[in-house]
Amino acid sequence: MKYEPVIGLEIHVELSTRSKMFCGCRVEFGGEPNTRTCPVCLAHPGALPVMNRQAIRYLTRIALALDCEIPGKSIFHRKNYFYPDLPKGYQISQYDQPFAIEGELHVGVEGEIFRVGIERVHQEEDTAKNIHAGESGRIAGSLYSLIDFNRSGTPLVEIVTKPEIHSPQAARAFLNKLKNTLLYLDVSDCNMEEGSLRCDANVSLKPVGAEELGVKTELKNMNSFKHLEKGLTQEIARQMALLEEGGKVVQQTVHFDVASGEISPLRSKEFAHDYRYFPEPDLVPLVASAEFVDEVRAEMPELPEARSRRYMETLGLPEYDAEVLTSSRNLADYYEESLGHYQDAKALSNWVMGELLGYLNATGQELSDLKVKPGQLAALLKMVDSGGINAKTGKEVFAEMCDTGKDPSAIVEAGGLAQISDQSELEALIDKAIADNPGQVEQYRGGKQQVVGFFVGQVMKATQGRANPQAVNELLRKKLSG
Amino acid sequence: MNLLRLTATEALALMEKGELSSAELTGACLSQIERHDAEVSAFLKLTAAEAHQQAAAADAAAGERPPLAGLPTAIKDVLCTRGVTTTCASRMLENYDPIYTATCVEQMTAAGIVSLGKTNMDEFAMGSSTENSAYGPTRNPWDLERVPGGSSGGSAAAVAAGEAVWALGSDTGGSIRQPAALCGVVGLKPTYGSVSRYGLVAFASSFDQVGPLTKSVKDAALMLKYLVGKDPLDSTSVEYPETVMIPEDKDLQGVRIGVISELQTEGIDPAVKDVFDRAVTTLEAAGAVVTEASLPHSQYALPAYYILAPAEASANLARFDGVRYGFRAGGGDDVTAMYEETRSRGFGEEVKRRIMLGTYALSSGYYDAYYGQAQKVRTLVVQDFEEAFKQVDLLISPTSPTTAFKLGERTADPLTMYLSDICTIPVNLAGLPGISIPAGLADGLPVGLQIIGKAFAENDLLQAARGAEMAIGFDGVSPLIEGQDK
Amino acid sequence: MVSHDDVNYVAKLARLKVDSTELDRFAGQLSSILGHVDKISELDLADVTPTSHVIKLSNVFREDAPRPSVERDEALANGPDVERGAFKVPPILEA
Ligand SMILES: [Mg+2]
């Protein structure tokens, strides 16, 4: 029998509000443990939650970006379970009346666009952080744990997809697209390493063409795109092998060990979860009126699709360029800011996609680390256009700008890199090259036109690449023929 | 003059005229505590030194006095007070020092009160007799063999014993009104949402409300005035829609009062019924138009309450896990074992029972049958009141089906104890304001008259209660005060 | 009505330990209380909407403005076991 994988993702996004979901403590990553807590997020007796308005605006942005239906009234529930990182003994979350439902996201993978349905988008709060003390630093075999409540109560949005993803690559592409969208929305920094974007996956296999889904397992906390893809690949392979041997998949949570690449069932005591959801009496219902939703819609930033379309339609960029440039909000912002100083959209696109992304790839840097400001890049391109330097020198200057952050003019001046276009200076160099290489002159005159390239090379060598290539070419042809 | 008989309103007037100092009044309360609290056990913690200081400061203050300046006040130990141990009468919080103060206490402090200390209660406000305290029961000042009611039994007893001029309590299913009735004082549960719950250690969040226990209706109004208000830290609190008025000395002319028929018969002690009936006649004589009123679903209120309140409580008490504060039992090899040891030893019997009951009602497979149905009953109870208030301005019933019972009499059977609250619980389900005022004595023990008003109509409720108080003319005090008379 | 298994299950969920005498007692008491509660089943509630809040409020928000947190010493002051600025708990075996 042939099986196909069915994958659903559950994504948790920490919102980048200034304060926590239900109290005034600051939202920040890291810092000394337990320095951003209060009676509310430590769950002291008698403390009560109050909703953060901005978090709900961010939630609304996400719901709109994912084309969700917003039913209007949603309520918070208490999800009850005991864990040291959960100070109240319950998480305030949404259950049977979530904020948004029935959305979708279109994702491209290997040139094909597919649609992933969004089941629900709801608001909840993050837990504290456990630090497991012991040899491994992992939960298994730890001697004790230390709890830091700085993260406790950070606004968290949960996004649940329908089980409509059919390969690890597609899952990765979905998560990437979602992350990009969230970054566009400016609602989270989506840093997977720091945990502000987290992903769990449900995986099952079903015979190709079958309606009914197979038994699923849950892969918890895939903390990078690579791990998500690898973990899913491993788990699918494991299930496939099991089914082909005539075995059965057991519904359970499994752990993907990044180091060994192994899948193992997560140790979980015999006890099933029974969350005893009930409406949170300390909060009142959340009603998203049409006016409120419209207000948020009006403040929505332009999303990648719209931006890409605009690049094609008004800037005349090819689709490929538009896609690459809008693949991250930072990059598109950088591109547009540069375009404010320099008008040739395509030339700029070539530089950004070629030199700039090339540099980032080669050095493993993020765009935010880049020392070259958009205005500096524009100035460099203008120098090339006006013949102040040639294109090849331009690339070298760009590399130096990346390393030092200096202005292109300063680099050109200090390095004496200005392009030599002066007729007499070039003529002297050409005369010398002709005099030094009588053999090649013979060849040229014998009809071997391509020998011009040799002479250009000689002149470039003599000028350390600064000679204006067009001028050299013209002068050479004249002299060699003369 | 017996200072122990003074109401807050009278004491304020005397202090304003310079005929009484807060130091004298506070001193009188503290002496009374010293004399009698070893037997009454109204207080879990005294803050005598601070009280003396606050009294002295109130007396020394020049210029305009804060509105409640110098009034010695007892605070139920369910309200967080920064730096003053707050135990909720539980072993779980034996050494818990709150890092913040409840909003209502802050408001009272800003209004100038002197804080005498923290009063005993049923553990986490669960109970009707103050016997469920990890630190021993409080006794009724009228008869030390009897309970003061609960859960605000310490606050009620403190006021009845003259140990405090007035006190703060909390009411989830009758915990202010029932002990007020049993101790012969006035107890008001305000409309849900009018007083901030921030810093009130939660029992059942959708029912809990803080309110006054006082010697008079005017005192209840006076305290309420400084308790109400929207608190940005409590999402369920609202801006009180009008100014709280001190009731006038007026009869009940034209006030339409409905006697709740369902709360007249079953389970009501005949002696209590007698006193209640006489009170009804008195109200009529004072001009009230008294009719029968019906709350057809009131018999379902208690069952619904004993699902909803324990369910909320089971979640509210999950935070007591031995991690961040409070008691932690040693010997747990892993965190689950630690939780189980801590919670089993830190909580008392009744608290555990309610946690189990609430957990059961919410657990998978039972939610719809219990919790879901109980929420629907709540709707019916709310509608019953709405219907009744189309005919009358106020509703009345006995506050408690019996007078104060003997210590130990009902501890064996939880259900019998729960029935102590049959008259008060419907009011909490509907979130309405209710007051208990003394209606007279039955066999030498106080009987309470419960008056129920419309939501946020405390002014009408208190005005009628004042009229009833005048008409009834109850002037009894507990022997502990009487004994100090000269 | 409430069995020993029920009591054990609920106790486990609520992180309470019950010994054998408590098991009997709680089963009996919970049965008796729920017996009284079952009175509700007399009612036809099919068309009744549930009430979880008696006050008609919605959308109570605070602005997204950070307020000072408590000092760490204060946050930890009531902690039964504290180490390196954090709350210390026995090993977590259950995931
Ligand atoms: Mg979640």
Ligand SMILES: [Zn+2]
């Ligand atoms: Zn906080």
